[in-house]
Amino acid sequence: MPNQTDPLFLIHDLARQLRLDADRRAGCHGLTRAQWVILFWLDRQPGLSQKELAELVEVEPITIARLVDRLEAHGFVERRGDPGDRRVWRLHLLPPAAPVLAALHAERTAMLANLTRGLPPETLAIVADALVRMKANVVAGLRPRDPVLAPQEIA
Incomplete structure (x- = not known):
């Protein structure tokens, strides 16, 4: 059983708590957390295809x-056809999404304020920096390597 200072346990549990908070906040606006994420991505990158968004x-x-x-x-x-490929739908936000996005950005700001309450800027x-390095370490560890030998192949 992990102790309460185990970084893997803490990161996992913090992520779970943040997802629960985001679910609750999105629900207050008649959305799901997944819909919230989609709106944010389309706000950042209008015209994503459904496949790109799924990735x-x-x-x-x-x-x-x-x-x-x-x-x-x-x-x-709204979905708009891709002029270069009839099979692809490009996704675009419509004007009614603007007030919802503004509310969701306010929710995000409130989540961040709650998460970082009491932490000085130097600590943040x-x-x-530590989270960026940890992520880089994990990503580097996911790169393809030589195939792992099964135990019976090593002997």
């Missing part, structure tokens, strides 16, 4: 299609 959000394309269906029903998103800079 960014790390879900299956069919999941994105269903989430976009709901956002489209709310009048927040150290934490941010």
